[in-house]
Amino acid sequence: MIENTIDMGSAVSNKRFLLFVVLMASGLVLLGICMTASMASGPIMIPLKHAFALLLHHDQSVDNTILYSSRLPRTLIGALAGAAFAVSGAIMQGISRNPLACPSLLGINQGAALCIIVMLLFFPTISTALFIPFAFMGGILAALLIYSITATAGLSPLRLALAGIIVNALFHAVSRGLLLLFPDEAQATVFSIMGSLAGRSWMHFNMVLPWILIGLILSCFCYRQLNVLCLGDDEAQGLGLSAQTTQFILMGIAVMLAAAAVSVVGPVPFIGLIIPSAIRYFMPDYKYLIPLSMVFGALLLVFADTLIRLINPVVEIPVGIIAALLGGPFFVIIARSQAKGGAT
């Protein structure tokens, strides 16, 4: 009898693994389709078939040049940044045990963006290698601000989110103010205020690749710690995990991912909120949650970026606006579902 139930047990955990494989496979296929579509769309449409063929064999056509010089880096950057935002959100939700935590709602994105604006305006000659460290500093600044607010008040998830949003609004206002006062860098406006992938090149790709790659790999190894932290600080301590140190290190990784993504695509909101929350519904285990977040985060950002070029290929809508439109209703639903926990 007992033996039977145990067998049933492994059958069900296999079921979850199976679900993971199915989700992962479908996510990867969709991502592949979306990335091809992304490379095909723009002011000059390249037929999907041709785009796909070009990926496999170069040729001398104009399409080839467009694809390799602008569409490919743009698409790859979109995928990297989407993955980074989603994983960053997954980590933040885990360590704060708050389903509303994500780099945009905690003000991390906007903090990083503000630092980039300051750098563009006041140190225009600085090397691009310092771009991401600067953005990281801004993100850490925002994180510390939120942390100190939380530490003094002991905020519930809703309050933490509210505090984060207001910090976000504050940074946003300062950023906009700076850009209005120093209008020379007008080109940076759309990118650093709303988030956009327009004009991203191989240079940006090379700049951001190592940071995001390291962050993503590190976070894949942290699933056990995240699973344990989800139980609570004391509980984690009881299981032999020093909660505070781990939270600090993980927050560092999450901020690094978000800052790196912001430094190439700007503060695109809500990807870090939507993707991990949706996946968590099927897969609360971080072992599966992190890799799935990567794939679906990449998918969402590449999809949104393709969509805007299909709507209007010439005058592009910043991708951040589409993300806000998609994510806003989702945000409302999650905030509402928090009521069940009795949080106010």
Next chain:
Amino acid sequence: MSEITLRQVSVDFDKVNIINQLDLDLQQGKVTTIVGPNGSGKSTVLKTMSRILKPTSGTVLLDGEAIHRMKSKYLAKQLAVLPQHSHAPEHMTVLELVWLGRYPHQSLFRGRCEKDEAAVKRALKQTDMLDLSHARLDDLSGGQQQRAWIAMALAQDTPYLLLDEPTTFLDMAHQLETLELIRRLNRQCNKTIVMVLHDVNLAARYSDELILLNQGAVMAQGKPADVLTESLLQDLFNIKVRILMDSHTGTPYFIPYCCCSEEV
């Protein structure tokens, strides 16, 4: 020396002294329960024993070794602790929760092995949760959730098990069920149990040893029948009581009559 020992332990919280120079010896293989009025520092003592709180001064020894010098994972293999009202993340199943109890036994390069699997199954069996192992925790009753958490602590496979008010928010039947389970774990699996309880009568019934705590100091320690006296309870809770012996279980229990302060 195989036991938990507190030596001259003081704990401050927010600069308020909760425990002052406490000495305490807990014996192995017994069920020891800490009771006392609200704010007496019961949970603080338990948290200090399990290193969730760091004492301001003094040392906590586990089998003669200072716990604050142990590696976190090593300690977690000796001593499992269940804090008060734990909340599992949404959508987590019992099995997933219990697996987390194996965290201290795993490392970056050592994944799940047969030993882990066996420990998880044993924990589920001991708590009678096998049938529910794939249920989501949100869907379970309070008593079942408590059993799931205890199963997680059991999966840690430790000689010591510390529980902070394991019966809060449970109705009478589930309180008894949980305490029966705890005693069974002590008797059958040879676990040393230390817990904090609110209800002195239940504590007397299910413990080998009681520790009466007041304002961070031990007022009495010993077998329930020796410790529970009318004068002591009057001092501790400020109530007038009468102590009777339950002929069925052979344990003492008390009936509260009135609050001392109401007497003129």
Next chain:
Amino acid sequence: MLLQKQSKVFAALLLSLIVFSMWDLMVGQVHVSWLQLLHWKTLNHSQSLALFELRLPRLLVAGFSGALFAASGTILQTVMRNPLAAPDIVGVTAGASIIAVAALLFFPNLSNMGIAWLACFGALAGFSLTFLFARVNGDVAPTRLALTGVAIGTTLLAGEHFLLLILPVDIGSSLNFIAGSVYGANWQRALAITPWALIFLGVTLFLGRALDLLALQDDTSIGIGFNVKHMRMLLLLLAVILAGLGVTGAGILGFVGLIAPQIARLIVGAKHQVILPAAMVVGALLVILADTLGRVIVPPAELPAGIITTIIGAPYFIYLLIRFSK
């Protein structure tokens, strides 16, 4: 004794309103000294143009918008018994703003007044959405209302940006709604909102006693023969209209509706008959000051007043949130 203190406070408020209004009129590319302001007939051509055609209507719009937001915030905070409620927090201004922009885009020939009424309708829609989503099991927890409001506001604003970007428009006039700015306010706009602002602000002033009663527990107010439900609906409607008018004037001025009532409460006490006028003056003062500051910080460039009010208001909101959760 109390009355004397209050009249002193009001005198001080009005005096600073006059002083800051004069400062607002003086600064800019064409400087006008305060002596010239008093002898306005002696101004040269460019000065009188700047003063009468640009700065005066702008001052009026700024002042009235501030007062409108403040009144709206005072009502919302009392009726919802929620210190975090303010028109821009509970989705009211975002609703008004998106509808106003849509109206500008789809019906370019609409009169200013038509836009104002549509904006009020949008404000109502934004608020209803927020309220509906924040209501769980018949209960609207203060923080959830605020968070839901912000979420809905964010979405609506994204929608507004989207509209602006996909449709070819005269961005100039629409941008005011997003940035929260009185830049480019002319007599046409000033005259369109002034009479309505006066009427609704006037009506609000008479409702101080009703607000006092609503601040009590429901049971108590019903006990003294007061129809709580109707009054609450009426007041919410009024708050929404006030905010809608404010948005038509100056767009989204972040946090004015939140801070002005709080400051008023701090300086004049708990009676709404006194709080309401004080909040209106403080609101007007805040926006006029923000607008002036926006012009003097880095002269040729102008910062929208909304940015300045947000930079002042956001830290205050966080302070409230912390104090409120203790």
